[in-house]
Amino acid sequence: AQSVTQLDSQVPVFEEAPVELRCNYSSSVSVYLFWYVQYPNQGLQLLLKYLSGSTLVESINGFEAEFNKSQTSFHLRKPSVHISDTAEYFCAVSRGGSNYKLTFGKGTLLTVNP
């Protein structure tokens, strides 16, 4: 069985500062990795995903994540955050094969302060 650990439950930062949200996973098989974002009073949205190929993946709003197989990590980064990035971020893993269910971490609340 796979599991996901998000090491920080809350990350407060100032606007325009860089941020890293950490995610580690454990799995005995190959995995696919996702970051979902939940803005205040909104549903979950896919932010970015790693399925195969380049280990560095990017979102349209400036976030990026790097799949590191040796460290079993998929940390999310942004070089300069905006107040509008305030949200809860969930890391999730799906194992290989034909069962696509996701295992989620407990989430990291990113709060961007002016």
Place this chain on the structure above:
Amino acid sequence: GAGVSQSPSNKVTEKGKDVELRCDPISGHTALYWYRQRLGQGLEFLIYFQGNSAPDKSGLPSDRFSAERTGESVSTLTIQRTQQEDSAVYLCASSLGLAGAREQYFGPGTRLTVT
């Protein structure tokens, strides 16, 4: 096109009552998932439907929980004899059910409060 829809958006029920939650997936999505999000927790997988295959029920917490799906359309999650610990947001998601398109699209959720 329309996203995943869920109803009701909020449900308050008394302990011991049965509740039924509904999910309408995105048209053409063969895979459908139910998750539960309790306060301060991540999402817990409950059940997964994929086409005509037998559903993966491995996440259902007890036999009070059951779900059905008609073909590749609507799904209902039923909780019998509700308990206070069942209070949570129940999220439905759907996906194309393809290896190369694993991303799931989530509905807005049903907030269940058991009093």
